[in-house]
Amino acid sequence: MLDAICIYDEASPETYTVFKFQKLNEADIEKYRQSLLCPACKQKAYFRKASKDGRAACFGSRYHHADCKEFKPSxxxxxxxxxxxxxxxxxxxxxxxxxxxxxxxxxxxxxxPSIPPNDIDKKASVDPTPKRxxxxxxxxxxxxxxxxxxxxxxxxxxxxxxxxxxxxxxxxxxxxxxxxxxxxxxxxxxxxxxxxxxxxxxxxxxxxxxxxxxxxxxxxxxxxxxxxxxxxxxxxxxxxxxxxxxxxxxxxxxxxxxxxxxxxxxxxxxxxxxxxxxxxxxxxxxxxxxxxxxxxxxxxxxxxxx
Known part of the structure; x- marks a missing residue:
């Protein structure tokens, strides 16, 4: 996906190209990235930053409708x-x-095999729920x-x-x-x-x-x-x-x-x-x-x- 709709401001949704979105400052990217939708089927979308090994930034969605034009089978x-x-x-x-x-x-x-769970350093986790x-x-x-x-x-x-x-x-x-x-x-x-x-x-x-x-x-x-x-x-x-x-x-x-x-x-x-x-x-x-x-x-x- 080269475009995504941002509904952070639901009254004024804005369509971003991936090129425009990745040029936003870090704070705005973090603020808007959880408010992205596919422009075709309006399902939840994500933004992936460019990687150090040269992979380009992109938009995508795991919730595309089957008939969505942005849906690319893989x-x-x-x-x-x-x-x-x-x-x-x-x-x-x-x-x-x-x-x-x-x-x-x-x-x-x-x-x-990964490190067995029992071998992980079990730090005391803070659980703010009442001690009932x-x-x-x-x-x-x-x-x-x-x-x-x-x-x-x-x-x-x-x-x-x-x-x-x-x-x-x-x-x-x-x-x-x-x-x-x-x-x-x-x-x-x-x-x-x-x-x-x-x-x-x-x-x-x-x-x-x-x-x-x-x-x-x-x-x-x-x-x-x-x-x-x-x-x-x-x-x-x-x-x-x-x-x-x-x-x-x-x-x-x-x-x-x-x-x-x-x-x-x-x-x-x-x-x-x-x-x-x-x-x-x-x-x-x-x-x-x-x-x-x-x-x-x-x-x-x-x-x-x-």
Missing amino acids: KAKAREELAAIEVNQQLVDSDALMIDFSRQPLSFQGRK KQISADNDVLLSDTVEVGACVKADDLSEVPMSRVATQGLEKLLLSLLRGSELAKSDLWVYTDKKYRWRAKNLFVNFADAEPTENGAPRMYWGTLSHSDKKMHWLNPADCSDLGIPIEDYQEALLTNLNIQDRRDFEGAGIILFGKCFWNKDKTRKIIQLWSKDLSRLFIAKLED
Whole structure:
């Protein structure tokens, strides 16, 4: 995409060429980049800066309508569509779905293992939420009185479900299917996050645009696309909203190694899904989504193809 519409000022939207946009000062780029739309189908768009190795700056979108003239099919889009078809079929054929957090993403095959989560320096994270009875992040135990009614229930009956009717899926295909509009986020299918607890899919999968702090920090599977990171790559900023951040400083080294990320540009426009909790910062001006137990197996990022 060579053009994008900026709706930062909704009363006076402005169309930028990529050449004009990249000439804005740094402050204006950071201010406007989360308010970009595709000029043809009006779906959320992103801006990627020029890279040090000569790749040009560009606009793009992971949400193009199929008939959008700006939509250019690629191998990545084909994978997303196949993932959406596969997940939609599982919704039809299965009585339940088990998330396999250990499943190796196809894009990671052949890489050296990243630093195990248990070896990451576990700094004391600041959690400004009231110190009420909360979910145990270390033991991943969901207490029945800390989760909204209907959101998650204890599932002692998993053994009663015929295993042939319990599908399994990894984070990569779940994310790609959501990006391509699968029915997963609207489904009533039971989804197991482990052998003990299950959720209705429509209560579990939450797009960043709809993320709200949950009672006592009850977790969800949050997903969407990334706009950019801060200069030190300590925070990730979703493109779907401007009042939310994802802290990654505590496991930054392992994450960057795992994803082979050298530059903050690599986060721009990437898809992301993570199991975590959402809460307000101290001043209640910004929402934070914190990765559950700082466990990288519960986070997946799909970088854009170059």
